[in-house]
Amino acid sequence: QSSVTLWGRINTTVESQKVENQDRKAVVQNNSSRLGFKGTEDLGGGLKASFLLEHGLNSDDGKATNSAFWNREAAVQLSGSFGAVKLGRWTNGSYFATADYVSMHNHDTGTSSDALYSGVGWTEANKVGYFTPNYGGFTAEITAHAGEGVDKRAFDLAANYDQGPLHLGFGYSNQGDANQYAIRGLYELGAFTFGGYYQREDIGTGSKPTRNIGRVSAMYTMGASEFHVNVGGTESGGLQGANGAKQYTLGYNYNLSKRTKVYGFYTAVDSTADNKKGDFDSLAVGIRHNF
Amino acid sequence: QSSVTLWGRINTTVESQKVENQDRKAVVQNNSSRLGFKGTEDLGGGLKASFLLEHGLNSDDGKATNSAFWNREAAVQLSGSFGAVKLGRWTNGSYFATADYVSMHNHDTGTSSDALYSGVGWTEANKVGYFTPNYGGFTAEITAHAGEGVDKRAFDLAANYDQGPLHLGFGYSNQGDANQYAIRGLYELGAFTFGGYYQREDIGTGSKPTRNIGRVSAMYTMGASEFHVNVGGTESGGLQGANGAKQYTLGYNYNLSKRTKVYGFYTAVDSTADNKKGDFDSLAVGIRHNF
């Protein structure tokens, strides 16, 4: 008999949200809650077979987050000294290596997640991926998405380097004429952690197909407390359209344990468009419980 | 690593049902089957973090009971000596404290569930709740539902008192101009258990916005056997419309264990409307297995 591991995260906030010119409203908000099933079989000689199923759920209304029930991952993998080969559905490595990595205050979920990062070339389903072994802190993955006559073939490339306090990342994705790449750095300096990324988007069409996006973030840790600040900006162009935008987030986490925190944040997206179009802000308090 | 507990109930009957003037038909029927995942982390100092996910499923056709997969519960909770605070989705305490409590023969599920109880003010998603500790048998909970610009804010209040053979409950819910309240009692007397509730509904609109609803039930236990009778009635008015109705249920349970029973019941809803409109009856045999 095999053994299956269950794991997940329920992360829920109560927020006061303001969307553009609408009335401010109270909202119970999901922040990327999930339930996962996984298991690994040792095949001998360093070879292992694994399966991974990860369901994203709305912790506020109980619905599946996406029309695909296993919208976060549905995969089978063979791994060994050569690295790993994976088939199925999963989230792009180029994202985890860059935008997700520096969004430290609430692991890039919910209303304070990165609103400006470009998802051009983003695909999740029908993928084949190769993951390298760890070479002295360096890892990489490359993924191909089969269009299957429905959409275009897509590729995703991610690289990560971790050495002591230094953490670097690179991500690239492409589908048809559209592509994006980003570089990310993160440095730990005592109680402080500093991170940032720069991204270049090119949607391959329109009068201004490209734009530059950037973000910096910092965390200060004191006992069970974490203080966060996170600021991003984007030019106009590409998927962003005619206006640029900025996003500011201030966050405070109190870690009740390694698995559970209570926290609060204020986040605001400020577009250059008129009449508060595209603007959003939220003041939130919440609980995140990993299991 | 945390530990996740899986639990649930599969409860299925084979029934001969008659709906209004239609032909009598054989039906394989689900009775609120469910699958749950839960876990608790001890944070020290009496503080605990918990998650609760409860999926309602149709044990007859395999579908999710509701468009929300986790339609019975999706919540995170912090509890301690102060009681508990819960965020997410769950079923109203006002219902468990009243109608559900006295529907002993099949825990208020399936075709013999209470067809007359008023669900006005009923909300499940996007809630914040506070649960008191147990004060000498007395517990209470209060819940607020955020409308989020989609529907109206709603409140739910429940109180329960348990002292030896006496069990009392109160429920109140309100949304906009509509509200309901109910009081419930249940008394154990040797092999007999007697229960009942009285409910008042006010939908806040129309020519007859209010109605009174009531129900009594009794159980006689003999070894592994339980004999049940359950009778309810409602006036016309409110959500019930122009006609009143009665519901009669006779049930027999044989407990194969604490977790598993085989059982049968006959239930009939009899409306005062003409031409059997609103009428229903069913003769059922089934299996309920808790796990």
Add this chain to the structure above:
Amino acid sequence: QSSVTLWGRINTTVESQKVENQDRKAVVQNNSSRLGFKGTEDLGGGLKASFLLEHGLNSDDGKATNSAFWNREAAVQLSGSFGAVKLGRWTNGSYFATADYVSMHNHDTGTSSDALYSGVGWTEANKVGYFTPNYGGFTAEITAHAGEGVDKRAFDLAANYDQGPLHLGFGYSNQGDANQYAIRGLYELGAFTFGGYYQREDIGTGSKPTRNIGRVSAMYTMGASEFHVNVGGTESGGLQGANGAKQYTLGYNYNLSKRTKVYGFYTAVDSTADNKKGDFDSLAVGIRHNF
């Protein structure tokens, strides 16, 4: 506390598929992946209560395979020396006793599954079934599907006999005027296994309501390797329509363990219709991991 067993299968291929006159395309393909939950309670005296929940999922895009989440099984069962009684949803025994049994190379899943077997009379939901005990290698089951005013009552009958190297099966299903029956044999001869079935379909309507379907398959095992060939054919008529068809499959499996294999196959469906209508072929490599 009960104990719940989790189990399942992730089976994914990468294929080069050609559908009729369309362009050949690369596809990441699910092959009947699934996740199951089950548990059994010993009630004493040989009596047992069980539940079974089996979800079919797409290992390529993460979606549920069917609009019923528990599309493979949702059932409760009482079993003892008398056999077993089961209520709910599950797959027809007549299929497992015949077509599924001889489709050895990839347990009748994905694009190389049996494309010609007749599913007339096939029903899954709202069933009551009786399963015999094992009488010297002989087992049988009979199932009734309740139409519930939506479709017609249906019946399914399966019988299996296993004695040493000989394995025989029979399946029959019927719904309204339509029915099918099939007989199956499988024989183990050292490193070889030979199987086959013959099926007769009668849809009860049209100018040619009946057809004959047949299939033979063989496996040769050498160490961890399995070599497979599987050939089927159908006449025109019945559900097949105006044209007959053949299907050829060659397969190779390498068993990394009892639970995990890597494999490849080529399968082709060749219809007698003009302009490649109804034709399909695929060259596939994949991983199947049971857990």
